[in-house]
Amino acid sequence: MPDLEELYREVILDHYRSPRNSGELDSPPAHRVEGFNPLCGDEVVVTLLVEDGTLADIKIGGTGCSISQSSASLMSAAVKGKRLDDVYRLIKTFKGMMSVHESTLGPNDGLTGNGTDEDAGAADEPEAADLSKLGELAALQGVVKFPVRIKCATLSWNTLAQGLDDLESAAN
Amino acid sequence: MAGPDGGDTLTAGAGPLDVEVVRKDFPLLGRLVHDRPIVYLDSASTSLQPRSVLGAMERYYETTHANVHRGVFATAEESTRLYEEARASVGRFIGSKDPTREVIFTKNTTESLNLIAHSWGRSNLGEGDIVVLSEMEHHANIVPWLILAEERGIELRYIPVGPDGRLELDDLDARVSGAKLVSVSAMSNVLGTINPLRLIAEMAHRAGALIAVDGAQSVPHLPTDVGALGIDFLAFSAHKMLGPTGIGVLWARSALLDEMPPFLGGGGMILDVKLDRFLAAESPHRFEAGTPPIAEAVGLSAAVEYLGAVGMDRIRAHELALTGYALDTLAERLGTDCRVFGPPAGEDRGGVLSLAFRDVHAHDLAQVLDQFAVCVRPGHHCAKPLMRKLGVSATARASFGLYNDEHDVDVLIEGLIEAGRLFG
Numbered sequence: 001m002p003d004l005e006e007l008y009r010e011v012i013l014d015h016y017r018s019p020r021n022s023g024e025l026d027s028p029p030a031h032r033v034e035g036f037n038p039l040c041g042d043e044v045v046v047t048l049l050v051e052d053g054t055l056a057d058i059k060i061g062g063t064g065c066s067i068s069q070s071s072a073s074l075m076s077a078a079v080k081g082k083r084l085d086d087v088y089r090l091i092k093t094f095k096g097m098m099s100v101h102e103s104t105l106g107p108n109d110g111l112t113g114n115g116t117d118e119d120a121g122a123a124d125e126p127e128a129a130d131l132s133k134l135g136e137l138a139a140l141q142g143v144v145k146f147p148v149r150i151k152c153a154t155l156s157w158n159t160l161a162q163g164l165d166d167l168e169s170a171a172n
Numbered sequence: 173m174a175g176p177d178g179g180d181t182l183t184a185g186a187g188p189l190d191v192e193v194v195r196k197d198f199p200l201l202g203r204l205v206h207d208r209p210i211v212y213l214d215s216a217s218t219s220l221q222p223r224s225v226l227g228a229m230e231r232y233y234e235t236t237h238a239n240v241h242r243g244v245f246a247t248a249e250e251s252t253r254l255y256e257e258a259r260a261s262v263g264r265f266i267g268s269k270d271p272t273r274e275v276i277f278t279k280n281t282t283e284s285l286n287l288i289a290h291s292w293g294r295s296n297l298g299e300g301d302i303v304v305l306s307e308m309e310h311h312a313n314i315v316p317w318l319i320l321a322e323e324r325g326i327e328l329r330y331i332p333v334g335p336d337g338r339l340e341l342d343d344l345d346a347r348v349s350g351a352k353l354v355s356v357s358a359m360s361n362v363l364g365t366i367n368p369l370r371l372i373a374e375m376a377h378r379a380g381a382l383i384a385v386d387g388a389q390s391v392p393h394l395p396t397d398v399g400a401l402g403i404d405f406l407a408f409s410a411h412k413m414l415g416p417t418g419i420g421v422l423w424a425r426s427a428l429l430d431e432m433p434p435f436l437g438g439g440g441m442i443l444d445v446k447l448d449r450f451l452a453a454e455s456p457h458r459f460e461a462g463t464p465p466i467a468e469a470v471g472l473s474a475a476v477e478y479l480g481a482v483g484m485d486r487i488r489a490h491e492l493a494l495t496g497y498a499l500d501t502l503a504e505r506l507g508t509d510c511r512v513f514g515p516p517a518g519e520d521r522g523g524v525l526s527l528a529f530r531d532v533h534a535h536d537l538a539q540v541l542d543q544f545a546v547c548v549r550p551g552h553h554c555a556k557p558l559m560r561k562l563g564v565s566a567t568a569r570a571s572f573g574l575y576n577d578e579h580d581v582d583v584l585i586e587g588l589i590e591a592g593r594l595f596g
């Protein structure tokens with residue numbers, strides 16, 4: 001089952017079985033955000049601590065499938081200790097990797113895709129250089145072949161982005 | 173069955189249902205998915221259609237289509253007749269004594285239940301009035317009542333679900349006491365539990381309450397007789413019973429319908445309209461504003477004809493045997509790795525299997541099964557209160573129709589074993 005092996009790469013299964021940064025930080029001082037996927041009932045709880053423009057600490061809780069859980073774990077490992085600028089950039093790159101393909105895939109596994117790689121979502125298309133910066137996160141690229149699972153992969157990222165927005169608007 | 177123009181090969185008869193013959197009537201079963209023959213196990217969500225249903229709708233559009241209850245020209249008269257004949261045949265199918273007044277066409281079960289809440293509910297329920305539901309309801313039979321609770325302070329009580337997946341009816345007397353309405357599903361779309369409607373209806377009536385039934389899962393799979401059940405309302409969807417999407421049914425006793433105010437306002441539901449008032453038509457037209465789903469009614473009519481020709485008793489017997497085979501084989505091959513929610517196989521269990529396999533998430537199970545062309549549904553099945561009670565956020569649900577066979581179950585198990593291998 002080559003497609004499945006592309007989806008469930010070893011890195012993904014590893015993060016699913018032993019999630020990094022799992023749990024919740026005390027809030028306050030940490031900021032706590034919940035994200036839901038109403039379609040499948042997955043939920044993620046992100047607690048984050050921002051200090052001096054840096055995402056000093058992050059923990060992930062909640063329940064979900066291997067894709068949503070491993071994506072959250074990979075995300076936490078990738079953003080922890082990073083400057084906020086870099087975190088925002090990473091969120092954008094990751095979501096770009098997901099959405100480019102989302103828009104090129106038609107309802108039938110992409111067989112009847114109504115756009116081509118050139119004309120769909122070009123604005124969001126991440127540079128190859130960006131993709132190479134994703135490191136382990138690039139393992140999630142296989143998800144784009146399974147359009148319904150993209151929401152699983154992006155759930156924790158959207159929740160993190162929501163949390164950062166909350167903090168930013170609270171600061172302003 | 174449906175004769176030469178229906179194109180179906182099925183012949184009615186005694187003895188067990190011949191699933192090989194039935195399968196030939198369903199073109200979608202000929203489809204390959206990932207180069208494998210499709211194994212369709214999502215009939216609780218929506219069923220497949222036999223050729224006779226598809227043919228009836230196509231013929232209607234090709235030869236007859238015109239709006240109903242309006243024109244005097246020949247095709248308009250014919251389409252009106254087909255639409256009204258559909259009402260009659262659907263009514264007969266569920267044992268209605270007066271289909272021309274008691275059968276209302278809606279969009280689906282959801283709309284039928286909302287019609288009850290909106291029309292009967294708003295004219296009969298106020299602050300503190302009690303509506304009794306159960307913990308195994310689909311959101312379609314919870315949210316309309318929650319809306320009324322928010323809007324006018326009605327009180328909701330829930331019949332609990334026991335550890336065996338059955339309703340706990342021991343203190344039903346106390347629970348329905350003082351209630352105005354009991355609204356429960358005939359069969360759970362998560363557990364497969366078939367509820368003892370006759371008993372619940374009797375208790376409800378003794379307490380002076382009416383009883384509404386969500387028949388979305390029962391009408392497609394069990395013989396239904398509204399009179400024998402002693403119920404007041406019944407809601408169901410065509411697309412789960414071999415018919416098309418876009419049409420559902422609300423059956424209610426005509427005495428109730430006569431007292432109920434309109435649901436949606438518009439054309440077709442009035443006797444007269446002035447600038448400052450209107451006079452509503454009689455039931456069922458009072459509840460069917462706007463151009464109805466005509467081709468869909470024709471399709472539904474062909475679907476109940478097909479179901480009737482096979483025989484609901486034979487369908488039930490086939491699905492009961494298949495459910496028994498599935499539960500036995502799952503236990504035999506997978507042991508305690510596989511957990512199936514709901515009661516054991518038996519008279520009070522339908523062909524709906526909500527599965528948990530080791531600790532593999534339902535989404536992942538469904539993804540692996542898809543590679544085997546097995547169609548199962550992961551998720552909460554629009555019954556979040558029940559899922560909370562079961563202590564799971566999602567299950568993978570396999571559900572049967574009359575066209576499923578033991579081979580389908582065997583492929584399902586093959587897929588589960590692969591999921592076990594992949595997730596270690």
Ligand SMILES: Cc1ncc(COP(=O)(O)O)c(C=O)c1O
Pocket residue numbers: 216217280281282283310312313357359360361386388389409554
């Ligand atoms: C028990 C039950 N009630 C209501 C519904 C809603 O049916 P529909 O989506 O056709 O309105 C369903 C189907 O999902 C169901 O299984």
